[in-house]
Amino acid sequence: MTGWRIGCVVGNSSAVAGLRTVKENIDNGTLRAIQFAATKALELYDQVIPPVNAIYQRRRDIVIDALNSNGWSLERPKATIYVWAPVPERYKGSSAAFATDLLDKTGVVVTPGLGYGQWGEGYFRISLTYPDEVLTEAMDRIARN
Numbered sequence: 817m818t819g820w821r822i823g824c825v826v827g828n829s830s831a832v833a834g835l836r837t838v839k840e841n842i843d844n845g846t847l848r849a850i851q852f853a854a855t856k857a858l859e860l861y862d863q864v865i866p867p868v869n870a871i872y873q874r875r876r877d878i879v880i881d882a883l884n885s886n887g888w889s890l891e892r893p894k895a896t897i898y899v900w901a902p903v904p905e906r907y908k909g910s911s912a913a914f915a916t917d918l919l920d921k922t923g924v925v926v927t928p929g930l931g932y933g934q935w936g937e938g939y940f941r942i943s944l945t946y947p948d949e950v951l952t953e954a955m956d957r958i959a960r961n
Contacts, residue, residue: 875944882955909938922957
């Protein structure tokens, strides 16, 4: 259930109070099922989190290694379920043009950075939530492009 997230805030009491006021007026809080799942994940941290982290590290390495072997020069992100990369120079910074061309030529879907605002333009995002085999196939298709 990507997109179902939970978090907390700790800090200056007036800043936290301001955030609480905003949150109380723009949403209804975190779905209870997510709260229960987060509680269980914290209780089972040692059993659940390290194996999940290993999966995402392996998938990150599949994507980063493949992109770097095909002309990118990317550092490995430390903690993420996404890889962000700059679009190739020939697309003149247009993330939408790159994403469209990649889909048309390879059948691989990436998210254009423009959808995340002006600072996302010129980049694209690859999700690491897909199985290793799917990511490997996508990277092979990108390499053949």
